[in-house]
Amino acid sequence: MAKDTSASVNRRNDIISAAIDVFAEIGYYRATTAQVAERAQISQPYIFRFFKTKEALLLCALEVSWTRLIDSFRIVVETATADQLENELIEAYEEILESHKNEILLQMQAQTIKEEDIRQAMQKGFTEVRDMVLEAFTTAGIANPKQKTLMFLAIGMLCNVSKSLDMPELMDR
Template structure:
């Protein structure tokens, strides 16, 4: 039985990964579960075995993307010297943007989807990131931790825009 459960979890993760790619490439509204199934090399009914609706699949994909960010940030928080914390968090997010670009694009798209469950997942995801960063900044004694948290998140949003529009000059700073 453990083998079947493990296989089911793997298959579910494969479907979520395929959905992230398809939603990021086509947009949520144009994407279909048939396209997700094709990308995952399975039948469309098999997608519905795990996810009752396309919206449920989107919600799962968004939760995966926020969990990845939070996990990465927690690793940094527990391993970085306090004076390097903010720079290490920025580096961690930059790495996520490189390695998981489609997840970031998916989050950006989801910000415009007005369905209550999607809005709720996005709100919770951003609250969790905010809470994690703020607590870490306070713990290491960063002055004006709440403002610095807001600026950190704003920088992340600008990074997202810079990446999605291929405008690296938005991220240039004076040394």
């Protein structure tokens, strides 16, 4: 029985990974669960064993992406010195942007989706990141922590645009 549960968890994760890729590449509204199923190499009805709707699948995919980002930042906040905090947060974000680009592209697209549950998921993610960074900057004694947090988030958004449009010159410092 445990083997079936493990296989089921793995299959669910495969579906989420496929959804992240398909939604990021095609766009949530244009993507179909049939395309997600094809990418996950399963039948379309099998998706609905795990997710009642395409929106539920998107919400889960967003949760995965926000969790990865928040966990990565949490490690930095817990281990970085005050002097290195901002640079290490930037490096952590750049690593995620390189290794999980589609998760970030998915978040970018989700910002434009008007469905209330999706808006709330995005608001929750941004709020958690903002609050964590602000608290870390404040605790580290960084001058003007609110302004520094705002700039950190703004630069992160510019990183997203730079990456999605393949315009590295936007990030030239």
